[in-house]
Amino acid sequence: MNRRDRNDDVTRDPRMEAELAALEAVLAGDPPTGELEAELAALVREVREETPSMPLALRERLDRSVADGFAARRRRVRVPKLTLGRMLPVLGGLAAVLLAVVVATGQLGGSESDTMQSDVSALRPEPMTDATTGSSSDGDATASDSAASTAAPESAKVPSPGQKTLSPAPSGTTQSLAQPRKVERAVDLSLRVGPGKLQDASDGVVRVTQGVGGYVQDSQVSAQGSTGSADFTLRVPTAKLDEAIAKLSKLGHVSTLNQSSKDITASFTSVGEKLSDARAERKALVSALSKAQTSGEIASLRERIRANRSELAALKGQLGRLRGKADQATILVTVESKRGVVAPGGTGGGWTPGDAARDALRVLEVAAGVVIVAAAALVPLGLVVLLAVLIGRSTRRRRREHALDTA
């Protein structure tokens, strides 16, 4: 609308109003009441006489087209216009798919992820080569792995035929390559159980430990209502370690399972050799004592035998402790009772209405997030499209009007 048009909107001359009213009266077929009306009536009649009438051929063609619904000209292929009404179902479908993907991803990335990871890792056998390689300077080796081993105890003591004993024996020793390795093993196991299941799980820990011939070295239980936690330090025979882990893992969801192995063969051998030396020395001292002649010589030998006896006792103690480390594995068990945890096999905790409400809330949160993200992406895009449509319409209209001006 140009400036003249805007002025036309607000300024209506009374004379113009009168002439327009006269024109409307003439067009309505009213008889002329004055000179102006008569002139306008004649003008209207003359202009109408100049009106070209529709050709008969066009009339007949249009009659047929209208009668058959323009079917004949409908054969051309038309590309559907991308209107908002047509795009809405498509956009809705895309949003639904996006929502489903995000919800699924959110569920997998939530509380279930660590459990699944643990369950999978628990099935993975532990590579024992870690325990037999990487010897340190004193001959000990330490290995850590987050997986349980099914053949660890046997292979820890007796290498399999195909397994290499890569750890070199300390120089100057008489260790045989065929001697079974002594490995100290420790496991850190974290379990999660449903509300109110802490006591059952704790009883299960003790029962499993005793069942495999072990004992509870230390325990600490802390309960708050239906939730809480318990820490256990268990000592079980190394030969029954995997069995114990397997049974303990059934008491709840395994959230973490870390296993470490330390090769103490070198220390064991060293202490054993020292013990042999001490024994040989004792035998020699006893023999020398039996052959001693003087009282001073006898007193000196007895003193040395006494010192040797102390050394023997100390070495036996060291050897016993090392043997204990190799024969008894340590399991640190942490049991945590939390809401929203479903026990294995669907027992214990269950899927309560509260859990359903929380899940529903989670879904709503994710849906709201999807909507916000989608809006963040679509709103600017929509504004750009809207602007383009408006500009396109304006341009097309301006070009049409320009075509009339130049006609």
Add this chain to the structure above:
Amino acid sequence: MDRADARSDGMSETLTMAFAPSHTATFEFEALYRSCADELYGYVVSLVRDRAAAEDVTALAFERAYRRRRRFDPRKGTPRQWLYAIARNAALDELRRRKRTASLLVDPADPAAAEPFAGEDDDADRRATVRAALAGLEPRDRELISLKFHAGLTNAEIAGVLGVSESNAGTRVHRAVTKLREACS
């Protein structure tokens, strides 16, 4: 204005009511077609000034209207206004497509119309004068004369066709009629 509204309301109301139920749209569209075909053709001729092109544009306008008949919104105007707007866009697109100049668009003179019958010299002169006056009008003024005199649209309907306010449409109509009266005098 009231008189004009009353005149057009009879037809518009009938057509508007007829357009409401979509299951009988074919019959109602035919009613619109019967009531507007001749006037619409005359309006298109006044725009494109080529009778052959006007035939195509008129047919195209009716076809477009038929295809879009379910999108007609009575709240935005009468069926006639809606149909004339479609015809106007089609005619202007035709003008753009063909890129014809105004001089080339003028129909060749009709020899039969140029030769007056005996005793009709005055009428023939008057018709020639009116024809020349119409041809001398600017396209926009000629369009307004056609919409007002041929089609009989109200100022409100003309405003809807042209996309201007009703007041502005009335002013434009008055200006075009004044020019025509001056050219014919």
